[in-house]
Amino acid sequence: xxxGVKICIAAVGAIFIVSLVLTxxxxxxxxxxxxxxxxxxxxxxxxxxxxxxxxxxEDDRSFRIESPEGGWNEVTIKxxxxxxxxxxxxxxxxxxxxxxxxxxxxxxxLPHKLIIRFCDKENS
Numbered sequence: 001x002x003x004g005v006k007i008c009i010a011a012v013g014a015i016f017i018v019s020l021v022l023t024x025x026x027x028x029x030x031x032x033x034x035x036x037x038x039x040x041x042x043x044x045x046x047x048x049x050x051x052x053x054x055x056x057x058e059d060d061r062s063f064r065i066e067s068p069e070g071g072w073n074e075v076t077i078k079x080x081x082x083x084x085x086x087x088x089x090x091x092x093x094x095x096x097x098x099x100x101x102x103x104x105x106x107x108x109x110l111p112h113k114l115i116i117r118f119c120d121k122e123n124s
Contacts, residue, residue, distance in 0.1 A: 039118070040083055041118055043075065055081065058077045100118065
């Protein structure tokens with residue numbers, strides 16, 4: 001290999017590493033509990049807001065949300081986080097998503113048209 005090719009490979013590698021570090025830095029979720037006193041979430045079904053909850057004030061509990069077309073989702077609040085712990089949908093993607101952690105990645109159950117997402121208190 002010539003000296004020019006080696007320099008080109010090193011430059012491309014450096015650009016890749018810098019872009020990877022910046023991507024991880026900016027897409028890593030911030031701890032909403034640490035940065036704010038309240039953590040607001042909303043549970044939406046078929047474009048209707050069913051619940052708006054402040055997770056920092058919620059006790060540990062589970063409740064079931066029935067779909068108008070039939071079916072259900074079991075929502076669990078534990079340790080100031082929220083998740084869908086069980087559902088009767090065929091693929092259980094909503095259950096496999098786990099707890100809600102990211103602003104840009106809500107918990108979604110397509111068969112029951114259910115979304116759990118972070119929200120601002122002002123918008124609730």
